[in-house]
Amino acid sequence: MGKIIAIHSYKGGTGKTLFSVNLATTFALKGKKACLLDMDFRAPSLHAIFKVNNVECWLNDYLNGTCTIQKALVDLSEISGGKGKLLVGLANPSTEAIRDMSAKDRKWEMRALGRLLSLRNSVLDEMGMDYLIFDTSPGLQYSSINAIVSADLVFVISTIDASDVQGTKRMLCELYDLFEKKTYIILNKVLMDISSKRGKEELSERLGNTHTLPIFEIVPCFCDILKAGGTYIVAKEKPQHFFSKMLCHMTEKINHL
Numbered sequence: 001m002g003k004i005i006a007i008h009s010y011k012g013g014t015g016k017t018l019f020s021v022n023l024a025t026t027f028a029l030k031g032k033k034a035c036l037l038d039m040d041f042r043a044p045s046l047h048a049i050f051k052v053n054n055v056e057c058w059l060n061d062y063l064n065g066t067c068t069i070q071k072a073l074v075d076l077s078e079i080s081g082g083k084g085k086l087l088v089g090l091a092n093p094s095t096e097a098i099r100d101m102s103a104k105d106r107k108w109e110m111r112a113l114g115r116l117l118s119l120r121n122s123v124l125d126e127m128g129m130d131y132l133i134f135d136t137s138p139g140l141q142y143s144s145i146n147a148i149v150s151a152d153l154v155f156v157i158s159t160i161d162a163s164d165v166q167g168t169k170r171m172l173c174e175l176y177d178l179f180e181k182k183t184y185i186i187l188n189k190v191l192m193d194i195s196s197k198r199g200k201e202e203l204s205e206r207l208g209n210t211h212t213l214p215i216f217e218i219v220p221c222f223c224d225i226l227k228a229g230g231t232y233i234v235a236k237e238k239p240q241h242f243f244s245k246m247l248c249h250m251t252e253k254i255n256h257l
């Protein structure tokens with residue numbers, strides 16, 4: 001049975017897209033069938049990362065009810081060298097589409113939720129995909145809440161900035177728990193050396209009550225990844241990179257959640 005994973009955060013720029021893309025790619029490289037959807041309609045990014053500009057249909061069209069989900073998916077399986085499958089649904093990056101999506105009313109959002117919920121049947125059961133991953137907008141956007149409601153697991157990517165940690169803690173109590181979602185925190189861009197006792201203490205002091213938080217992984221800030229700025233997919237281009245190895249380990253852990 002397949003799993004639906006939503007990648008979310010309180011603040012912007014925490015690493016959701018980096019994790020979504022590399023998680024989906026790692027699954028495909030391991031021979032799994034992964035489907036990744038760009039649910040960040042305010043600032044689409046997957047078209048730029050995967051360098052795809054011409055598509056028959058956008059994910060926007062699927063949510064508008066004007067095409068099937070199959071038509072809105074681009075097959076990028078070649079990334080896995082024939083080992084697995086990677087299908088990607090892109091959000092339309094045109095200014096007009098971004099404005100259009102931000103003006104949707106509640107009735108539209110309810111219908112969009114219905115279409116997202118039906119993906120369990122179409123993408124996981126009928127198409128036989130192993131994982132469906134949603135890359136979302138930060139905060140309490142309707143599209144992100146819909147993605148969370150539709151998911152089995154939620155990964156919240158947080159930096160150690162005080163405002164991010166506070167917002168993440170608040171969402172744990174007031175959002176994910178409310179929907180009874182299995183939620184895990186990935187602390188990203190961590191600059192402390194957590195292999196040392198002092199580094200661990202510093203991190204603990206910063207977070208307060210670390211033991212009460214469902215921390216899944218603590219990921220350092222990698223200068224080369226920051227410098228690359230999303231111009232290549234680390235898991236694919238640099239399989240020996242510590243980040244790629246962490247991703248491999250995460251995919252194993254996700255299998256057992």
Ligand SMILES: Nc1ncnc2c1ncn2[C@@H]1O[C@H](COP(=O)(O)OP(=O)(O)OP(=O)(O)O)[C@@H](O)[C@H]1O
Pocket residue numbers: 009011012013014015016017018019040043136137138188189190219220221222223225226227229230
């Ligand atoms: N652990 C890390 N080390 C170095 N750079 C990182 C790390 N995580 C993310 N980045 C970089 O930080 C920037 C923001 O990451 P990303 O776009 O994935 O964030 P996001 O949460 O998707 O942002 P948004 O909320 O705008 O969608 C990117 O340039 C990315 O490569």
Ligand SMILES: [Mg+2]
Pocket residue numbers: 016017018040045135136
């Ligand atoms: Mg993003």
